Amino acid sequence: MRTLVFIPAWNEEASIAEVIGDVRTYLPEADILVVDDGSVDATAARAREAGALVASLPFNQGLGAALQTGYLYALRNAYDACAHLDADGQHPAEEVVRLLAEVTADRADLVIGSRYHSGAVAESGDYRASFSRRIGISVFRFFLTLATRQRFTDTTSGMRAANRRVMDLFSRHYSPDFAEIESLQLAVRQGLRVEELPVRMLERAGGTSFLTPVRSAFFIFKGLVVLLVGQFRPREAEAKQ
Amino acid sequence: MRALALFAAEAEPQVHLTSQTRIVAAVIAIFFMLLILDLIRRDRLQERYSVIWFVAGLGMLAGAAFPGLLELVADAMGVRNTNVALFSIVLLLLLGLALNFSVIMSRQAAQITRLAQERAIERAGRQANGGTPNGDGSGSEQSLEPEKEGL
Incomplete structure (x- = not known):
């Protein structure tokens, strides 16, 4: 079982x-790949020093x-499972282990760590969303x-x-603009088993959220358009059969 | 009274293109097509993107040469003034062209993204195989040749 964790x-x-x-x-066996998205600081160098592979x-x-x-990368290099988490220290790697366990046990094709799932235990220093963010979250959640027709909280x-089925799908289709939401919709539409798992998340280590009210409104509008268009995309499984 | 008004409207003459308009349009169309030829000749415009412009130029020339054609279209649109019909047609044409460019742009954006990803993966792969990745990650290596297809 080869596992890739990418950041x-x-x-x-x-x-x-x-x-x-x-x-x-927490995952001593896994290979770690940092996808450096055109950083202008020393992200790539720091990642290499820390012993990770870097795709710049x-x-x-x-x-x-x-x-x-x-x-x-995971698909091409024949990894059996992969996981990813944010680079800002918001996601404890401990929780990634639990997500990966669901995939390796073949209970789901894609497992999402949810901040808001009722099972998530709130501790001091844990993640709490701001008001404007919460509105956006509930709008997206609803739509x-x-x-x-599957309940998503985060x-x-x-x-x-x-797993590999998801790698295959996402390496071919992945919206550059609305990565998270559209990919969930796509995965469910293609008949993959998508599951949410409650996870503990930490407050952002540094930096502020990019969302202002106007931007939030635009973000929500754009998201709804993307979701609507996504409903009309062809299902691959049907086309193949 | 009503019938009379209708009759009057019917009798109102169609607004035609003047000879002057036709000459100006023909001259512009010819210059336009010459410009496109020159752009292709100097490799500033690829053939596959020039076809649509040639069609536009020819359409303009046809409209100037045979004004009857335009009036036929104006009639079909229910427009009394031929000039209005002309503007509408040009507007639609430009809308179509703009959409065409958005489609091309989207395709190229996707191609650029995939190219960047392939390059990043290749370098990470080299690093995984024990080699040193080329460069320092600043991405200032050789430029890529633009894709050239057959004529």
Whole structure:
């Protein structure tokens, strides 16, 4: 069983080494790949020093393209399972182990770590969303649930584990603009087993959220358009049969 | 009264293109097509993207040479003024062209992304096999040749 853990990173030189160390502690067997999304700081160098493999995109392409790079690498190099987490130290590697266990036990094709799932235990220092964020979250939650007829609580989670079926799908189709939501919709539409697992997440180590009210509104609008269009995409499984 | 008004409207003459408009349009169309030829000749425009412009130029020339054609279209659109019909046609054509460019742009954006990903993966693969990755990750290596297809 070969496992790849990849970490999309854009200008995260401050936290990347710590995240790699964390992953290595809890997943000593896994290979670690940092997808450097055109960073202009020392992210790639720090990652190499920490002993991770580095795939550097020559220019910033956005989270979707970075994640797809990870899936593509996992697929090409014949990994059996892969997982990814954010580079800002928000995701404890301990929880990634639990996500991967679901995939290796073949209980699901794609497992998402959910911050808001009722089972998630809140501890001091744990993640709590701001008000405008919570509105966006519930809007997406509602529409994604409507679109997929499956209950999702955390639609924008950047912590996931996946098997080869998902690698194959995501390395071919992955929206560069609306990575998380559209990919969930796509996976469910293609008949993959998608599961949510409650996880503990930490407050962002540094930096602030990019969302202002206007941007949130635009973000939500764009997301709804993407979801609507996604409903009309052809299902591959049907086309093959 | 009503019938009379309708009759009056019917009798109102169609607005035709003047000879002057036709000459100006023909000259512009010819210059336009010459410009496109020159752009292709100097490798500034690829043939596969020039076809649509040639069609536009020929259409313009046809409209200038045979104004009856345009009036036929105007009639079909229910437009009394031929000039309005002309503007509408040009507007639709430009809309179509703009959409065409968005489609091309999207395709090229996807191609660029895949190219960048392939390169990143290749270098990570070299690192995994014990080699040193080329460069320092700043991505300032050789430029890539633009894809050239047959004529």
